[in-house]
Amino acid sequence: MASKKTARKAQRKRSASRRTPTSGSDAITLLKADHRQVTQWFAEFQKSRGARQKQSLAERICAALRVHTSIEDEIFYPAFLEATKDTQTHHEAEVEHNSAERLIAEIEESGPEDDYYDAKVKVLSEMIKHHVNEEEKRDGMFAEARRSKLDLKELGARLAARKAQLTRESEGSEDDVDVPVPRSGGSSSSGRSERALARAR
Numbered sequence: 001m002a003s004k005k006t007a008r009k010a011q012r013k014r015s016a017s018r019r020t021p022t023s024g025s026d027a028i029t030l031l032k033a034d035h036r037q038v039t040q041w042f043a044e045f046q047k048s049r050g051a052r053q054k055q056s057l058a059e060r061i062c063a064a065l066r067v068h069t070s071i072e073d074e075i076f077y078p079a080f081l082e083a084t085k086d087t088q089t090h091h092e093a094e095v096e097h098n099s100a101e102r103l104i105a106e107i108e109e110s111g112p113e114d115d116y117y118d119a120k121v122k123v124l125s126e127m128i129k130h131h132v133n134e135e136e137k138r139d140g141m142f143a144e145a146r147r148s149k150l151d152l153k154e155l156g157a158r159l160a161a162r163k164a165q166l167t168r169e170s171e172g173s174e175d176d177v178d179v180p181v182p183r184s185g186g187s188s189s190s191g192r193s194e195r196a197l198a199r200a201r
């Protein structure tokens, strides 16, 4: 029903505004805050019993992950690669994003009435847990980024701006206004990210 959908959208919007990082966050602080938020929602999903609550949480998780992977693919990962030349870490992260995006699409196309719905969300949570660990571990991507010459404050500002834009778009509060992507350096994945968001709309 449209009214339920509208209510869910309004709920997501309230949640999104609560989790909007301060404009002064550096890139890694902002990305880690996203990780914590989604981890919390996965835990809530595991505890929830009602179909409506499960679907609401799953939709919120998928939307947030689409925005998060997009800002990493478009801005953070290219900047990381340019600064560190660490193609192995970069490529593995991109492959993990691709796998997660396929499962996200499956979850979005199904619902709690699907026998496999809970299993799909559980497997997505495990994939994300692994991926977050790869980014945050002692010698992971974020630690390497901190050791590099990256300007993490400047990168954080660009991530925050793009995140705000994509969040607005995924919530349908804009009528497909095409705002230029803030960027510097390569951005090989933006096409894929745009397609992912188009699927989400």
Ligand SMILES: [Fe+2]
Residues within 6 Å of the ligand: 031, 035, 068, 072, 132, 135
């Ligand atoms: Fe991440």
Ligand SMILES: [Fe+2]
Residues within 6 Å of the ligand: 069, 072, 093, 097, 131, 135
């Ligand atoms: Fe990532």
